[in-house]
Amino acid sequence: MATEVIVGRPRAESHTLRAEEERLRAHLEQRLAVRTRFAPLADVRALLVSPDRADRPKSLVVSSSASVAERIYLYVHVAAHIALGHHLPLVTIVEGAPGVTRFSDASRHREAEELARAIWWGQTDKGGLLGAPAFVQRSAMLRRLLASEATRGALRSLLIGMRHVYYDLRVERALAGSRLAAWLRDALCVTAVVSVAPQLSDRASAG
């Protein structure tokens, strides 16, 4: 049996981030009947296509250029659209590039952003298990640091630095089951997602 050897520094997209992406994708499929696939899309980040009948699965096409962190954001955002009932039969919801509001249904996207933020921080039960890890949701300090661009960048650098230290010292095996390691993994995951989707940050915590 082959042994997996970690060579050099850990990748920016951690195992935790990829596992979280898979978990959310499975949640969409099992709970919301959304089948996800990836395709090259020009100018568009994702398309949610609703079938003619509610009992048929919806299809989510995500740009193959979307990072793992961005996919997580898109899943939460799309789940918010569904919770708001925007997925009408034969309607396609188009997710444009961040900050681009050239689509006519901008107000629906704004509503979905509001709900996605509440789902992410566990402020509503509409999202099921789609939110950030519970202890990150409970950490007022992390939420405050993630709420502004400057502190978000500093936090990310600090967390990545801490992870490098662990790998360099070869202590990750000893730390693997520790609460600190779990905190670090989840904090990095949440920071990566909020960095690509700052609209998820908890603005009430800013300032």
Ligand SMILES: [Zn+2]
């Ligand atoms: Zn939207």
